[in-house]
Amino acid sequence: MTKSVTIGELARALDARCWGDETLSVTGAAEPSAAGPVGPDGGVIAMAMSSEYARALQPGSMAILAEGMDPAEYDLKAAIFAPRPRLLMAGLTRAFDPGPDIAPxxxxxxxxxxxxxxxxxxxxxxxxxxxxxxxxxxxxxxxxxxxxxxxxxxxxxxxxxxxxxxxxxxxxxxxxxxxxxAVIGGDGFSFVTPEESGIEEIRRTLGPRDRIVQQHWTRIHSLGGVDLGDDVEIGANSSVDRGTIRATRVGSGTKIDSLVQIGHNVVIGEDCLICGMAGIAGSARIGNRVVLAGRVGVNDNIEIGDDVIAGGASKIFTRVPAGRVILGNPAVKMETQMEIQKALRRLPRFAQQLAKLQETVTRLMEKG
Structure with a gap:
């Protein structure tokens, strides 16, 4: 059976202001072009929280509008006004979500x-x-x-x-x-060689190789677990590895998107957003309310402070202080990265100017 509430009841549940006929039944939500006029048994409510979307509204329909928009302009039968549209959308989708189809x-x-x-x-x-x-x-x-x-x-x-x-x-x-x-609690990716490995050598020398020798990897077993707080979400096909000795931890309220890799011994704080295809290497520590956008990579054994926001595809190799907004590979302050990008776009022009200067200097030297 389709869930149905009146538009007045829905507005009160969403703590939002209602306009028009509050007795109309709402059976679901739809985009403006898919929400037809309200029938005898009610209808769906359109999400039209900007004038761009509202242009597709059909006369006689119901809609959620932003404050300041005029329902009469679109010939609506009823409307709900959203002071904060995305927050209202969260409440609306929750009201009509039937949940997973798992029998009692x-x-x-x-x-x-x-x-x-x-x-x-x-x-x-x-x-x-x-x-x-x-x-x-x-x-x-x-x-x-x-x-x-x-x-x-x-x-x-x-x-x-x-x-x-x-x-x-x-x-x-x-x-x-x-x-x-999703997989929670698989073994961590942790191996060691009897002698110094090539990875350890490169970290020590930052590039030069003294010698290359045959190496064999020995597994370090994972004895720790995984601890997840309240209200944690783990996206499809993501993995959270168990710790080596202590547990890998994800704080309360943190949301992890699809295709995310959380390495062994990682500690993630509360109310973080870890977006799709991000990867956090072993023993990294992430503060509270941190946002890692899609494809962000975090190096092992570093710390990211509270309230850091990392833009898409950033690669974080060193500690990031609290509150910083970063971008790029390697990640730096966002404003610094923007200046770098501007400078890179100017490089072809600088190269042309340099070539002309070289020609001028050469001619002057020949004349002299």
């Missing part, structure tokens, strides 16, 4: 160790595997083909979607969301 109860094909503790109201999908001594909180929803390893503890109201793998010894707080295919 435990599917007969799920394999659950008798020592596992499953909280009240939890749902476990087909072919899920729950290992020994696992603890799953109340109202958790575990999708099909999910595997959860020995002695892992997951808090209340978790959503773990199809094919996610959570290894042994992971601890997660409440309201964890894990998207399909």
């Amino acid at each position: 109860g435990i599917h007969p094909s799920a394999v659950i160790d008798p020592t596992a503790q499953i909280g009240a109201g939890a749902a476990i999908g087909p072919l899920a595997v729950i290992g020994p001594e696992v603890r799953i909180g109340d109202n958790a929803r575990i999708g099909p083909h999910v595997c959860i390893g020995k002695a892992t503890a997951i808090g209340h109201d978790a959503i773990i979607l199809a094919g996610a793998k959570i290894a042994q010894g992971v601890t997660a707080g409440d309201r964890l969301i894990v998207q399909p295919g």
Whole structure:
């Protein structure tokens, strides 16, 4: 059954101002061109929070507008005004999100160790595997083909979607969301050679090679776990490696996008955003409220302070102080990087000017 609320109820739930007929039923949300006139059973509400989008509104429809826009101009039947559009969109999408399609109860094909503790109201999908001594909180929803390893503890109201793998010894707080295919608690990528490796030599010499010898890698085993705070989200096909001795940690409220790699022993603070294809190498420490945009790379064993924002594809090789905005490879202050880019664009003109100067100097020398 389609979820339906009146536009007045929706406005009050979103703490926003309503205009027009507050009794109209809202059954969902759509883009302006897809939201037709409201029918006898209601209709969808259009997201039109700028004049550019509002031009596609159809007469007789419902819309979410920005403050200052005039609903009568678009011949609407009702409207909600958004003082902060994206925040209102968060509330709207939450109101109409049906959640994952996981049937209540435990599917007969799920394999659950008798020592596992499953909280009240939890749902476990087909072919899920729950290992020994696992603890799953109340109202958790575990999708099909999910595997959860020995002695892992997951808090209340978790959503773990199809094919996610959570290894042994992971601890997660409440309201964890894990998207399909994510892996939490795999071994860290940690190896050593009996003698100084080529990598260690290059770090010491910054380039020159004394000699090249045959090397064999010896695995350093991962004995630590992974600790996740409350309200953490892990994107599809991302991985969070377990620590070597101590746990890899992700703070409460941190959101990790798809295809992100978090290395062993990494510590990430609270309320961070780690965007798609970012990679954080082992033992790096990330502060609170840090934003790493897509394809950002973080070197191992460095520290990034609180409230740092790193622009897309930045490569961070050294410590970054709190509050700094950085960009580039290697990453520097954003304003510095912008000046570098301006200078690079001027290089062809400088080269032409230099060539002309060289010609002039040559002619003068020949005449002299």
